[in-house]
Amino acid sequence: SYSDIILIAPYVNWEERQLPQSNLVTLINQLLELSTYKIILVGSSNPMEVKFNKQIEVLVSNSRVENQTGLTSLMDMTKLINNAKLFIGNDSGLSHIAYLGARKSLVFFGSVCFEDRIPLNSKLEKNITCVDSRERCDLFPCYDGLSKPNCMNRDKFSCISYAEISNEKIKEFLN
Numbered sequence: 001s002y003s004d005i006i007l008i009a010p011y012v013n014w015e016e017r018q019l020p021q022s023n024l025v026t027l028i029n030q031l032l033e034l035s036t037y038k039i040i041l042v043g044s045s046n047p048m049e050v051k052f053n054k055q056i057e058v059l060v061s062n063s064r065v066e067n068q069t070g071l072t073s074l075m076d077m078t079k080l081i082n083n084a085k086l087f088i089g090n091d092s093g094l095s096h097i098a099y100l101g102a103r104k105s106l107v108f109f110g111s112v113c114f115e116d117r118i119p120l121n122s123k124l125e126k127n128i129t130c131v132d133s134r135e136r137c138d139l140f141p142c143y144d145g146l147s148k149p150n151c152m153n154r155d156k157f158s159c160i161s162y163a164e165i166s167n168e169k170i171k172e173f174l175n
Contacts, residue, residue, distance in 0.1 A: 005038045006031055007080050009089035010056055011049040011069075016143070017090055017110035021052065025059045027088070027165065034170050037085055038064050042077055042094070045070035086173050091117060099124055104173055106131065111143035129173065131165070 008028070012018050028039060041057060043049040053069040072080070077094065081087050082101035089095040091109045098105040099118060106129045109117070114130035134140045 005040050005080070005084045006035070006086045006088065007040050007042060007084040009042050009087070009092060009094040011043050011046075011052045012090040012092045012110075013046075013048075014110070017092075017112075019090055019108045021056060021059070024056055028056070028060050028062075028065065030165070030167065030170055032060075032062055032064060034167055035174050036064075037174070038066060040080065040084075041065065041067045041069055042072055042080065043069040099128055102127060105129070106173060108132070111141055112145075113141045 008024070010019070010021075010024050031037070031039060039062075041053045043053055050070045053067055057065055057067040078097055078101070081094065081098050083103075085103065087095075087098040087102040087105040089098065089105070089107055091107060091112065091114070095105065095107045098107070104127050107114070107118075109130055109132040113134070114132055118125060118128050118130065132140065
């Protein structure tokens, strides 16, 4: 059943907006430990996205993780998003779809303030949890809306790193 899944869209096309793979693996392992839900990785057929998500699948190596990257139509992905227990992604197209219909979503933002990107509708907004690093990066926000950020902190990409989400917070998402 769709309601027994956590849907994750791990990839985004700019590194400055991409939650590092190691953080994603940590988060997925937390979700596997704290729940019995199946986790489905989704994304487009872009070769870079397919490779990125395949690496996550291999690193996690758990039978409850299914990789449907490049195998799911946008219509089917929308159905999955709207019915999943939780959607997790970066600030991307699929997250914007999730804003409109997901039961709950957890979205990671890199170089932009999430307040500028999420719906102003309070009914929709209450189902969205946003994580950014405004407290950890002196350069945040560094995206002007016109061109790719020129991050002065490229080795760390601190604008998209995150302190591990507490087990209590994850349990809240799942209830």
